[in-house]
Amino acid sequence: MPTIAIYNPVCGDQTAKSFFEEHVLPLCSSSSKPISSVLSTERIGHSGELVRQELEKTPVNEILTIILGSGDGTLGEIINYLSSAELKGTRAGAPPPEIHLVLVPCGTANALYSSLFPPGDAKASPLDYKLRSTMSFIENSRVVPLTLAITTISTPPTAKLRPKATAATVVASTCLHALILHDSESLRATIPGIDRFKVAAKQNSTKWYNSHAKLLPIASLGVVQLYDPESKIFRDHPDADEDDPIVDLHGPFVYFVSTVNVDRLEPAFRITPLAKDITPSEATCDIVVIRPFEDPTVEMDTPEAREAFVPKVLAVLQEAYNNGNHINLRYNREGGVSMEGDGPFVVEYIRCGGWEWNPDDIDDDAHLVCLDGAISTIEKGGRAVCVAATPQTNAGFMVHV
């Protein structure tokens, strides 16, 4: 079973190369798990090419293990490259490969790693913390499958173009989160760390997004679920029944973030905490939505109403850093947001099989979609459809945990 190492030398604080040379490679060479090649990515898109070349040399009945030093973006790049690549060599005409991943968190946010290995749980030093997946590979070989969120962005029916599908392993989002990722890219050079996300959040805090979302049922249950913070369980969504299991959500929206595999997007930002606290038993999307018309004091979409809503959104985002406590925030009669309110919950926390996003033609900002950090734009008249997919047996990506 071949094992290769691939690192992205420019991700995060650009220390992946030295971290591999000083820690990961010596650890592996002193174990019984030899590494056949050590590869560095040289450009955008290169990681997928490197994995393809290795796969084409790997016998069909063998699993390829990749020790991957990167953030979430490089992993997404590999998965998407392989999903559309026509493999040759030993893999010509063969069924989809099984790939095992050993993650070394070298990126900026490392959402997948910090969800699989929550930092608070670690009694280890920072060095030991970064080597947890590596140690699992060396010592016990326990793996978990990755769920994929397959998002298809369609053009209007009149365009007659083939829809484009992208697989995400962490997040598919629209609204504020997509705008934050979009704007934070231009801040990368001046603010290399995760503070650039906070700056970008402030820049976009007064925007509301006009769209119509449809929530698709969980495959085995046939329903969409809504979390009830009072009883702390998921219930069947009140707007769905067996005859019509699809739930319609009308805008405006401020926040729409859907995750798979993760309960956090940064080590401390637990935006979908129930992904860990009430673990789903199959491939599902956990979605956090904020719609300002759920606030009992909001009656119209005006500049004043948007301005007054800003502190409420920031309170939710802030509370997500408090171990995911934002899901318990409520409005009070004055429209204030706190744990003590007796009004509606500020966040709608949904678990479903997928969703569809139909932005209003006139709202440009509602057309941005973030897929694991990469931004796509839905054309006017188009839509995005995201579905959580379970990997087939003996295929897909498994992570050492």
Ligand SMILES: Nc1ncnc2c1ncn2[C@@H]1O[C@H](COP(=O)(O)OP(=O)(O)OP(=O)(O)O)[C@@H](O)[C@H]1O
């Ligand atoms: N040698 C290279 N030069 C320039 N870009 C590269 C190179 N190698 C890889 N890349 C690109 O770097 C991008 C960022 O990588 P990645 O997402 O893994 O790290 P990050 O953005 O720092 O972390 P995170 O996704 O956890 O926030 C990837 O999209 C990849 O295409």
